Amino acid sequence: MISYFIDFILGLGIGFIAGLLGVGGGFLIVPTLVLLGEPIHLAIGTSLACITISALASAYTHLRRGAVLFKVVLIKEAFSVPFAIIGAYLSAVTPERALRLIFAGLLLYLTYTLLRSGGKSLQESAGEVNYLRVPIVGILAGLTSGLLGISGGILNVPLFHTYVGIPMRYSVGTSSLSLLFTALAGTIAHYRLEQVDVNMVLLLAPGLMLGAHYGALTVHRVEPSLIRRLFAVLLVIIALKMLL
Template structure:
């Protein structure tokens, strides 16, 4: 019974962060699963299955708030889905250290751009969106999701906001729906490789669903500038973890 409660609260915490920031929570799920005894490749595949669950729960809440840009999702996923599948297969043959270094540097740069973006894309409604840049976000997020089992949302949100020009709340909501499709594609690829622990994913699912729902609600109750600062801190923490 205690184990089930522990799984629920782990899922609850990860789900809340996922819903609040528009990320899948893979940066927390993967190390948690490894600590629980899962091999790294199995942890990555299972992480993507968990991200699929949390992303769907938070996306539903954002959809009800009208904070999802469907055109951005469609364009991005046309590139993210195939590159997530490619990334999943490349993960078995690509040196992990090189991937972590490149990814950490990118995250630190994105954290810097988020902090510097003060006053930009500040409104509550979606204004001018540079759709020509969305495919670049799709490629980067898809490869990242498949290669490292870390949600593409870690890249989606800061790139949507600073690179594509989407207001922060819309960036979070749009990222949540995008994550569902990207993570689902990666999950299927890892499942075919025998790298998904369905039992563990189902144990974490209730907490992930509840946490993601309340995290998504919180997005619409706080200032966008606070979300931006929290996301910048999150990127720095993940980058340092990657480097160390």
Template sequence: MTNGRGGGVGLLIVIVVLGLTIGGLTGLLGAGGGILTVPALVYLVGIPVSSAVSTSLVLGAVGPLAALVPRLRGGVDWRMVLPVAGAGVVAAFGGTLVGALISDDALLLTFAVLMVASGVQMLRGRPRIEGVDRRPKLWALKGIAVGLLVGFLTGLLGIGGGFITVPALIFFLGMSMRLAIGTSLVIATINSLAGVVAHAGMSTPDWGLIIAFAIPAMVASFLTALLAKRVSNAFLQRAFAVMILIVAAVTVAQVLWA
């Protein structure tokens, strides 16, 4: 971990607690990695937004892996992964180029606006009972459209896109909350890897911080992924919406009163 930001045992404890918290939410809800990691690294750990973005992308590539293990059988719509993730990889590079032209505060406020829109939609929508009864017409084209949006946001904001991918998979592609979470984790991993490549040379991840953060995050995400199999889609959807609305409010407050 980089020196000069209050280091020592106290900082290590903060990072481990963040890893446990964010990993736990990722395992339970399929999001929480990027949407929480970037603000947490900026405001609690004290690193610049550019470094927080690149660090978050690396964490977004490795963090969901543990949460995927309990979902590999029956928890992922593998046919949907290709159109969404394929389009997302391409769009991540465009998002990265645009992000380089926008100020840190504008990026964080954009982040907050998108979280509010996503959270409100999740609260309004009715969760599906389970699984995918049938795919909508033109599902592959709709998957590509979703992928372009999520990939662009991944490059722009340094997120795996779970907070946008999960609602999009539910409302545009007819998935249940549980299946959308598993599918989103796969897509987030692929998009984050593309974002890491896109950001190469533009900013440097903090590898010490990544190690200290990722180990507790992966343990927590695996355990909460097991828990998620025991709770209802309705609970998961409401919890997802509440989480991102809280983060949006905190992000706006930090930008306006920093």
């Protein structure tokens, strides 16, 4: 009984962060599963399945709030998917240390742009979005995902907000729906390779769904400036992890 409660709390916490910031949560799920004794490949596949669940719950909540830009999702994913495949092949011929340095540098730059941006409110028109810049986000997120084997969500939100010009809450909501498709595709591939621990996914699922739902609701109840600061802290932590 205690182990079930721990799994629920774990899923609740990861789901809340995923729903609040529009990220997959894989950077938390994978190391946690490895610490629990899962082989790394099984942990990655299981993580993607968990991300699919949390992204579904948070995306549904954001959709009900009208905070998802479908055109952005379609354009971004059209570029992310093929470049994720290209990134996977490039990873085989690129030194890992160089990849980590480049990615950490990009995250620190995005932290700077997030903190200096004035932010935009939810009431601003989505018509101000620069759709011509969305393919660049798709390319960067896809390449990063393929090269480093991580969710592109960590790039989606800051790039949507600072580069494409999407209000912060829309950035989080749009990222959540985008992650759903990416994670689902990865989950199917890993499931066929028998690299998904279905039992673990089922144990974490209730907490993930509930946490992601309330995390997504919280986005619409706090100031965008607070979300930017939280995301900036997250970017710095991941950048330092990459460097160390």
